[in-house]
Amino acid sequence: MNNTRISFLGPSGTYSEQAAQMWCDDCQLLSVDSIPSVAKAVTDGRSDIGIVPIENSIEGGVTFTLDLLIHDSDLSICGEIVVPINHNLMSKNALSFSEIKTVYSHPQSLGQCREFLNQNLPNANLIASLSNSAAVEEMMNTSDNSAAISSGQAAKIYGAKILMKNVEDRSNNETRFVVLGKLDHPKTGNDKTSLCFEFQGDQPGILSESLTEFASRNINLVKIESRPNKKNLGRYVFLVDIEGHRTDEKVNLSIEALSKKVAMIKILGSYPKFI
Structure with missing residues (x-):
């Protein structure tokens, strides 16, 4: 096993975890609960690098990450990776759209599915969660009329039932992640x-x-x-x-x-x- 430690926005099942696994499939992964915590884990020496989302092809820049880099962190971007994003609507049990009263997801994901939500769940209460996986956890612990938007991996981990796949508004939905470390990457020529x-x-x-x-x-x-x-x-x-x-x-x-x-x-x- 690779001894490199990577902090990412958890819990398990997030797109950030997918990005970390794509970056290094045998590294040690450290799940934390916020984007600033990803950077703090690197600064404190609990991880060697951290992976955070910085921009999405639909919603644009991830403001938490941009503000962190500008104001609150002296870490360097030492890599980048692009992850295809496929959102799924899920619940504890099989529900019709008319039965869904609340939808949990990360704010970026809610924005990436805005048209779908407006057309199919116009009266649902939208609840922002710290991450897509945290949204599934919250949904699974609430009423039977709740749903979440998250990854297929999160549905498997938490035992949620997928009601509809690929509910993002654009089929080419992608998120760019950056790797944060204490040093730049050496010059490669590209x-x-x-x-x-x-x-x-x-x-x-x-x-x-x-x-x-x-x-x-x-x-x-x-x-x-x-x-x-x-x-x-x-x-x-x-x-x-x-x-x-x-x-x-x-x-x-x-x-x-x-x-x-x-x-x-x-x-x-x-x-x-x-x-």
Whole structure:
């Protein structure tokens, strides 16, 4: 058995556990109850790496993870993996849609199944759970008129009956997970670097002008999004993914040039590209 220890958002049966198993099928897995706890396990030395969801093809960025990376953790992204997501509607017993009064699931999953829920269960009370597997546990311990949206693996683990498979709104539903560790991954030649930055003030063209530091060096910008800076309304931290490793000369030069134009910059990690 591999001695590497991986923390993930549990309990058993979550898509995070699937991502951890895809990353390493014989590692030691440590289930924790929140995304911040995944990172804390690495920081405290209880795990060597942690795996957390960072974006979904339907719902976009996972804000818990983005805010953790920006504000609350000094860990580095050292890898990424993409997991196909197939949601299932399940209950303790066979129920018709009209009998279902409550649906439990993770907020991201509820969002990924919004159209299905609106069309088929418009009057159901939607309850947010800490994870998809936690949703099944809650559902199994409540009334007979409850259901949950979760993975097929979770249904097997907790003995739930699947009422309908593939209830996600888009058939190509995927979630990108990142691997958190204390160090970057060494350069491979097919890498990606993630970073975040914030401007001192707001002025016309400041963002586009700053991003030319990448374009002028022929560095491909593969992702950009923003999060509130948590200090001032209307002020944002920008997160970008670029192609290349932070040790590449042109990547290093672009980051140095960008750092002179911003009030804060933080390199979140360099790692091999999964896609």
